[in-house]
Amino acid sequence: MENKTFKIRPYARLLTMLGEQLIKNEQIALAELIKNSYDADANWVKVSFVDFGDKMEIANNSKIIIEDNGCGMSLETIEKSWMNPATPNKKVGKGEEKRTLAKNRVIQGEKGIGRFAILKLGRTITITTRLKDSNKEYVIDYDLSSYDDDFLTVAGQEKELYIDDIAINVYSQQPTQIIDREVIVNSQKYPENNHNGTKIEISNLKGEWSKRKIEDVNKESQKLQSIFDKIFEKQSNDNFEIGFEVNNERISVSDKTIEKLSNLFQNNAVLKVTNGKYKEKTDLNFF
Ligand SMILES: Nc1ncnc2c1ncn2[C@@H]1O[C@H](COP(=O)(O)OP(=O)(O)OP(=O)(O)O)[C@@H](O)[C@H]1O
Numbered sequence: 432m433e434n435k436t437f438k439i440r441p442y443a444r445l446l447t448m449l450g451e452q453l454i455k456n457e458q459i460a461l462a463e464l465i466k467n468s469y470d471a472d473a474n475w476v477k478v479s480f481v482d483f484g485d486k487m488e489i490a491n492n493s494k495i496i497i498e499d500n501g502c503g504m505s506l507e508t509i510e511k512s513w514m515n516p517a518t519p520n521k522k523v524g525k526g527e528e529k530r531t532l533a534k535n536r537v538i539q540g541e542k543g544i545g546r547f548a549i550l551k552l553g554r555t556i557t558i559t560t561r562l563k564d565s566n567k568e569y570v571i572d573y574d575l576s577s578y579d580d581d582f583l584t585v586a587g588q589e590k591e592l593y594i595d596d597i598a599i600n601v602y603s604q605q606p607t608q609i610i611d612r613e614v615i616v617n618s619q620k621y622p623e624n625n626h627n628g629t630k631i632e633i634s635n636l637k638g639e640w641s642k643r644k645i646e647d648v649n650k651e652s653q654k655l656q657s658i659f660d661k662i663f664e665k666q667s668n669d670n671f672e673i674g675f676e677v678n679n680e681r682i683s684v685s686d687k688t689i690e691k692l693s694n695l696f697q698n699n700a701v702l703k704v705t706n707g708k709y710k711e712k713t714d715l716n717f718f
């Protein structure tokens with residue numbers, strides 16, 4: 432009788448399953464990264480398509496950069512959350528729902544695999560991240576371009592690759608990327624609080640892009656934004672601005688829901704109060 436205990440050791444190809452197979456298309460992949468910026472309590476996230484062709488053709492040096500001013504990641508978060516698939520989410524705020532610490536937002540992440548969506552977008556990835564008040568930033572570098580799409584070969588040579596064979600380099604440096612600077616997202620100026628956050632640069636890009644697809648990403652991400660802030664054009668503390676740029680030019684994405692709602696409020700409101708007062712917990716009382 433033989434009796435042996437085995438450990439489950441996933442093949443590196445599991446990354447392909449998580450990233451590419453599970454994520455339907457490039458738009459959903461990008462929306463996953465935007466959701467992560469929201470969960471990190473960012474005020475803004477900027478998605479830049481750099482060195483693309485006139486019709487958004489991908490060239491050898493094209494890049495997609497996703498930048499936010501969220502909470503950033505500590506070395507521990509990088510090691511425990513970023514590296515390992517299916518990270519259990521421990522951030523629990525007050526109440527039943529899982530909420531973010533700083534802004535009490537309802538946390539969108541649940542599965543702990545959203546970041547693998549990056550693999551749908553490209554194979555060479557550099558992440559720079561900095562915590563609030565930290566005097567250093569961490570850089571996570573991984574170039575998966577020597578593997579084929581299914582992680583079955585390295586530089587064209589067949590190899591039995593397990594997930595723990597994929598080594599990822601992390602180092603710290605004096606901040607050079609996440610530094611105090613004025614950031615403009617959708618013509619709104621964000622002059623402050625830009626010394627913490629996360630910047631994800633993806634090159635060796637895959638798939639195809641178009642303005643239409645950017646519109647899709649925006650549509651998918653709109654549910655994260657406060658409709659009221661949009662309608663009243665106010666910049667509240669919980670503002671979450673999502674901006675897109677292609678070759679340094681701002682892409683204005685149409686905001687049909689907001690337009691429609693705004694019109695409804697302006698033209699079809701049953702009751703309109705100007706300079707009114709409203710006391711909570713008493714009956715409606717405008718004077
Ligand atoms: N932009 C970011 N800023 C700060 N931390 C981030 C950012 N993106 C990812 N992280 C960290 O990495 C973790 C993993 O992200 P990932 O999207 O893979 O999983 P999730 O958001 O927890 O769940 P889901 O798979 O449902 O999106 C997050 O929980 C967070 O700790």
Ligand SMILES: [Mg+2]
Pocket residue numbers: 463466467539540541544545546
């Ligand atoms: Mg997520």
